[in-house]
Amino acid sequence: MMQYQYARRGFTLIELLVVVLIIGILAAVAVPQYQKAVEKAAAAEALPILDSMYKAAQAYYLANGDWPAKFEQLDIELPWMGTKKWRNSFVMRDTRSNEKWSLQIYQESGYGFGIFLGRISGKYAGTGFGRNQDGQLVCVEKISQGYVFDGDPGNYCIKLFNANTEPSSYSNGRYYNMP
Secondary structure (H helix, E strand, O other), X not given: OOOOOXXXXXXOHHHHHXXXXXXXXXXXXXHHXXXXXXXXXXXXXXXXXXXXXXXXXXXHHHHHOOOOOOHHHOOOOXXXXXXXXXXXXXXEEEEEEOOOEEEEXXXXXXXXXXXXXXXXXXXXXXXXXXXXXXXXXXXXXXXXXXXXXXXXXXXXXXXXXXXXXXOEEEOOEEEEEOO
16 A cells, blocks of 8 residues: 655644744743833942932032032033922922932931932833932832822832832822932
8 A cells, every 4th residue: 555645834723823822922021021120220320320410419518518509500411401309398408310210309307308319211111219318218109299100009119129018108109219
């Protein structure tokens, strides 16, 4: 009896579906990790600006005996010229922003001084960082007064930046001490 042999060309529908399923699973895992890596990179670019502004504010304090209320008082140039406010509050004395970040000077009589750097666009809008007059770096997830973070508590500060797990809660947000 004669056997027929034929050359197999192409893939079966099942094989193609399995490949598409595998690619879908890999994409579902990879995309969130990619977004986290992009946000960490954006923060890594912005945090040195916060640190420079804080050091300039310290120099101003040492020279004048008081904390600055305006960026113009600092001996440093800030290229951001926008005025979008990350936090809307009477204690925010001055604001500079670009398309992603808002940098603000906080000054309240009896409560102290701080500089905050907050996200004003993207998935993580309403989050940011700050330094108080003692220099402590905090990560912030805002819940009111301006841009609001709508993610789960700790989703930005703890999961992305390994902040402590016990936030200090204020009326405008959750503040996590950074390591």
